[in-house]
Amino acid sequence: MSGCNKLVDVGRRQFLRGGSMAAACAATAVVLPNQPAKAAQTARVEYPTNRLGNVSDLSDNEPLDVSYPDEDAPGVILKLGKKVEGGVGPDGDIVGFSTVCPHKGFPMNYDGDSRTLNCPGHYSVFDVEAGGQQTFGHATQNLPQYMLRVDDKGDIYAEGVDELLYGRLSNVL
Numbered sequence: 001m002s003g004c005n006k007l008v009d010v011g012r013r014q015f016l017r018g019g020s021m022a023a024a025c026a027a028t029a030v031v032l033p034n035q036p037a038k039a040a041q042t043a044r045v046e047y048p049t050n051r052l053g054n055v056s057d058l059s060d061n062e063p064l065d066v067s068y069p070d071e072d073a074p075g076v077i078l079k080l081g082k083k084v085e086g087g088v089g090p091d092g093d094i095v096g097f098s099t100v101c102p103h104k105g106f107p108m109n110y111d112g113d114s115r116t117l118n119c120p121g122h123y124s125v126f127d128v129e130a131g132g133q134q135t136f137g138h139a140t141q142n143l144p145q146y147m148l149r150v151d152d153k154g155d156i157y158a159e160g161v162d163e164l165l166y167g168r169l170s171n172v173l
Helices: 012-028 038-043
Strands: 045-054 065-066 074-079 092-099 109-111 116-118 125-127 133-136 147-149 154-161
Touching: 038 045, 045 065, 045 147, 074 147, 092 154
Parallel strands: none
Antiparallel strands: 045 154, 065 074, 074 092, 109 116, 116 125, 125 133, 147 154
8 A cells, every 4th residue: 555645744733833823814704794894893792772861961071870781780971072982972972881890890980081980999990082991900801881872862872782791790681
């Protein structure tokens, strides 16, 4: 019996390296049908739609306390006065976030000067103008941002969250 002379002797490390590269390429090539590219990057979780307030309830750079998706999940809505990532409304400047730190669950405070939500427990800082991106501290995820919608009467509705809420095993009510 004659063997194939086209075989290449591949060591274990080379085999694993090639397999890892193939898996990484396959993972980056996944595209969700009928989804814009931005939506494919977020872990949007839909909750029942809740009315959180009205545009007339908001003042520039002043937090409006809300709860979403239920009474056990405190948050804020902010009108930032300039168009921002994830912003809605006529000026694209209204955003909403959970105010429970994703690191250890401390209640956070809004700092209007720096436009950040800050955790007093371990000093994590989240930039509300950049979609709740963590800029400092121990947290390992960005701040959960509400998926908001404003209707023609100015009512503000939340329809989902883009991160896991602290203390929940899943984002299912």
